[in-house]
Amino acid sequence: MEKLMIAGGRPLRGTVQISGAKNSAIALIPAAILSETTVTLDNLPTLSDVAIYAELLQDLGATVHWNEDQMVIDPSRLVSKPMPNGNVKKLRASYYLMGALLGRFGEATIGLPGGCNFEPRPIDQHIKGFEALGAQVSTENGALHIQAKQLRGAKIYLDVVSVGATINIMLAASRAKGVTIIENAAKEPEIIDVATLLNSMGAKIKGAGTETIRVEGVDEMHGCRHSIIPDRIQAGTYMIAAAATRGDVIVDNVIPKHLEAVTAKLQEMGVHIFEMDESIRVVGQPIYESVDVKALVYPGFATDLQSPMGTLLTQARGVSIISDYVYSNRFKYIPELVRMGAKIKLEGRSAVIEGSKLSAAKVKATDLRAGAALVIAGLTVAEGITEITGVEYIDRGYDHLVTNLLNLGAEVWRSND
Ligand SMILES: CC(=O)N[C@H]1[C@@H](OP(=O)(O)OP(=O)(O)OC[C@H]2O[C@@H](n3ccc(=O)[nH]c3=O)[C@H](O)[C@@H]2O)O[C@H](CO)[C@@H](O)[C@@H]1O
Numbered sequence: 374m375e376k377l378m379i380a381g382g383r384p385l386r387g388t389v390q391i392s393g394a395k396n397s398a399i400a401l402i403p404a405a406i407l408s409e410t411t412v413t414l415d416n417l418p419t420l421s422d423v424a425i426y427a428e429l430l431q432d433l434g435a436t437v438h439w440n441e442d443q444m445v446i447d448p449s450r451l452v453s454k455p456m457p458n459g460n461v462k463k464l465r466a467s468y469y470l471m472g473a474l475l476g477r478f479g480e481a482t483i484g485l486p487g488g489c490n491f492e493p494r495p496i497d498q499h500i501k502g503f504e505a506l507g508a509q510v511s512t513e514n515g516a517l518h519i520q521a522k523q524l525r526g527a528k529i530y531l532d533v534v535s536v537g538a539t540i541n542i543m544l545a546a547s548r549a550k551g552v553t554i555i556e557n558a559a560k561e562p563e564i565i566d567v568a569t570l571l572n573s574m575g576a577k578i579k580g581a582g583t584e585t586i587r588v589e590g591v592d593e594m595h596g597c598r599h600s601i602i603p604d605r606i607q608a609g610t611y612m613i614a615a616a617a618t619r620g621d622v623i624v625d626n627v628i629p630k631h632l633e634a635v636t637a638k639l640q641e642m643g644v645h646i647f648e649m650d651e652s653i654r655v656v657g658q659p660i661y662e663s664v665d666v667k668a669l670v671y672p673g674f675a676t677d678l679q680s681p682m683g684t685l686l687t688q689a690r691g692v693s694i695i696s697d698y699v700y701s702n703r704f705k706y707i708p709e710l711v712r713m714g715a716k717i718k719l720e721g722r723s724a725v726i727e728g729s730k731l732s733a734a735k736v737k738a739t740d741l742r743a744g745a746a747l748v749i750a751g752l753t754v755a756e757g758i759t760e761i762t763g764v765e766y767i768d769r770g771y772d773h774l775v776t777n778l779l780n781l782g783a784e785v786w787r788s789n790d
């Protein structure tokens with residue numbers, strides 16, 4: 374079994390380059406199949422989810438060339454064949470094949486998605502969107518069969534603000550007849566990135582990044598070249614790791630505006646932060662004040678940074694409270710942190726975290742960001758070696774993690790014994 378080993382206690386120092394955003398990449402790759410000609414994506418992260426998506430498109434008949442941070446997708450020979458099992462179960466974002474195949478072929482059969490299962494993650498709003506566009510949706514042996522003779526634009530009010538549903542509806546609506554209005558849409562930067570790609574492919578989308586998105590359907594879409602936005606979650610994780618280890622790190626190739634919520638919270642704790650055009654310098658301090666953190670939809674504090682932030686709060690004096698208003702049970706990392714000496718109590722959708730000294734232990738990453746939280750915990754521990762299993766989750770979201778941390782002066786390695 375593969376493990377990540379960390380001999381912590383060294384302040385992170387230096388510069389880390391942030392790659393393209395996972396949550397954009399795994400929406401942009403399926404979006405590309407709405408075109409019949411070649412789409413080139415630049416600034417792609419090297420992640421297991423991206424590799425799985427490349428295979429999914431190949432299984433459907435597309436030609437995919439992936440070289441370092443560039444992927445060239447030729448979807449001209451792609452067909453909509455049923456994909457009830459296999460790779461679709463390995464990642465969450467396989468649900469975007471539903472919207473993309475429905476838009477291009479009027480039909481999709483896709484197994485219910487996998488990904489990090491820290492709690493039940495329904496897709497009823499995606500289905501509601503497809504049905505509003507005129508599709509019929511049925512369940513066949515754990516897969517959704519979605520079919521429409523002709524998709525028609527509609528007004529769709531999302532009951533919950535959902536990143537995935539907003540993007541999935543944009544994908545299908547791009548090829549519908551008429552105008553679709555998505556109300557109560559999610560506003561995450563990744564949604565703007567997807568709309569930018571779709572518009573470069575010939576779609577007519579306005580309002581992405583606001584709560585009302587207007588999609589005017591088009592008959593044809595074409596290839597283009599697009600560069601993916603930087604990964605704000607990866608960037609936020611390194612910012613938090615720099616603070617937790619009392620280091621001094623420049624997090625480079627970021628859009629500082631996307632990181633405002635985490636920057637503000639770190640400053641409130643006493644971390645020194647300097648923003649530049651495309652980078653952020655984080656200078657750790659010996660003493661941090663406790664703070665309360667509420668994970669919310671964008672532009673609030675990201676739920677994907679809630680677990681890493683939970684680790685940092687163990688380093689503050691006094692009692693902090695971290696609550697998650699997107700996923701009320703995203704706290705599987707807490708028992709593992711407690712094994713490392715953290716003093717934390719779970720109360721409903723909140724964790725009450727008392728400043729405490731962590732110690733090395735054998736712990737398990739139960740999902741991607743739980744893994745990030747444990748890596749940061751391991752980096753702060755002054756004595757002993759922290760062993761983290763569940764490395765495959767961490768590889769879903771952090772490319773070149775070991776190399777990046779080594780470059781920042783950490784002592785970390787993978788072990789296969
Ligand atoms: C691949 C990807 O981009 N993943 C991100 C995306 O996941 P994902 O798009 O799956 O998350 P959503 O934004 O859809 O979920 C937000 C909330 O809405 C609920 N919900 C969602 C859809 C639905 O049909 N019904 C419903 O009830 C969810 O259970 C959750 O409580 O946004 C999440 C919230 O920022 C992030 O944590 C994930 O990293």
Ligand SMILES: C=C(OP(=O)(O)O)C(=O)O
Nearest residue numbers: 465466488489677741742
């Ligand atoms: C939960 C996450 O990803 P996914 O939605 O792909 O499982 C994440 O990136 O933290």
